[in-house]
Amino acid sequence: MKLLLMAAAAGVLMAGGLLLIAPVVILAATVAPPSGAVGDTSDALAADRTAGGPGPVIAGDVACPIGRPHHFTDTWGAPRSGGRAHQGVDIFADTGVPLYAYRAGTVRLTSSRLGGISLWITSEGGDRYYYAHLSGYAPGLQTGSRVEVGDLVGFNGNTGNARATPPHLHWEVHPGGGPAVNPTPYASAACRGATP
Ligand SMILES: [Zn+2]
Numbered sequence: 001m002k003l004l005l006m007a008a009a010a011g012v013l014m015a016g017g018l019l020l021i022a023p024v025v026i027l028a029a030t031v032a033p034p035s036g037a038v039g040d041t042s043d044a045l046a047a048d049r050t051a052g053g054p055g056p057v058i059a060g061d062v063a064c065p066i067g068r069p070h071h072f073t074d075t076w077g078a079p080r081s082g083g084r085a086h087q088g089v090d091i092f093a094d095t096g097v098p099l100y101a102y103r104a105g106t107v108r109l110t111s112s113r114l115g116g117i118s119l120w121i122t123s124e125g126g127d128r129y130y131y132a133h134l135s136g137y138a139p140g141l142q143t144g145s146r147v148e149v150g151d152l153v154g155f156n157g158n159t160g161n162a163r164a165t166p167p168h169l170h171w172e173v174h175p176g177g178g179p180a181v182n183p184t185p186y187a188s189a190a191c192r193g194a195t196p
Contacts, residue, residue, distance in 0.1 A: 075089065125176075
């Protein structure tokens, strides 16, 4: 009887030990090793360059539509397949970098052969913003969802006709819901933390 109790107690201890070990392993896996020496003043900058960066850059009523790090140039009007002219700005970043609502508005989810997984945001005043080539949408986002400036709407990718290119956000600006205008100045201003 005494032996059985001891065995049971040992079993509990072992189970407890396993339970104790499990969180330690999880902690070890989730705490990333420091990328630089302790006290290195570049640590903050290094963190800022991690995928997705520290969150959306919001300035007033607009937000940079994509997290950091990213890069883009002005390719407005550049030739595209089928004789088309480029109607947006291609903002290159790793797959999975968060995409943010440039302005508050209402979302419509779409998909097409060219745009792949894509969405529109329509502001209260009727300005429209197009996001294409996503790898996926923000959890719970639906057509009709209301978003505030800087809200997560999806993740960068290369769906649609971008599948053979490096992942990027194709982003369009349609003032008043009309024809697209060159979005590069909008992106430049918003992503540098200043209003256009
Ligand atoms: Zn594009």
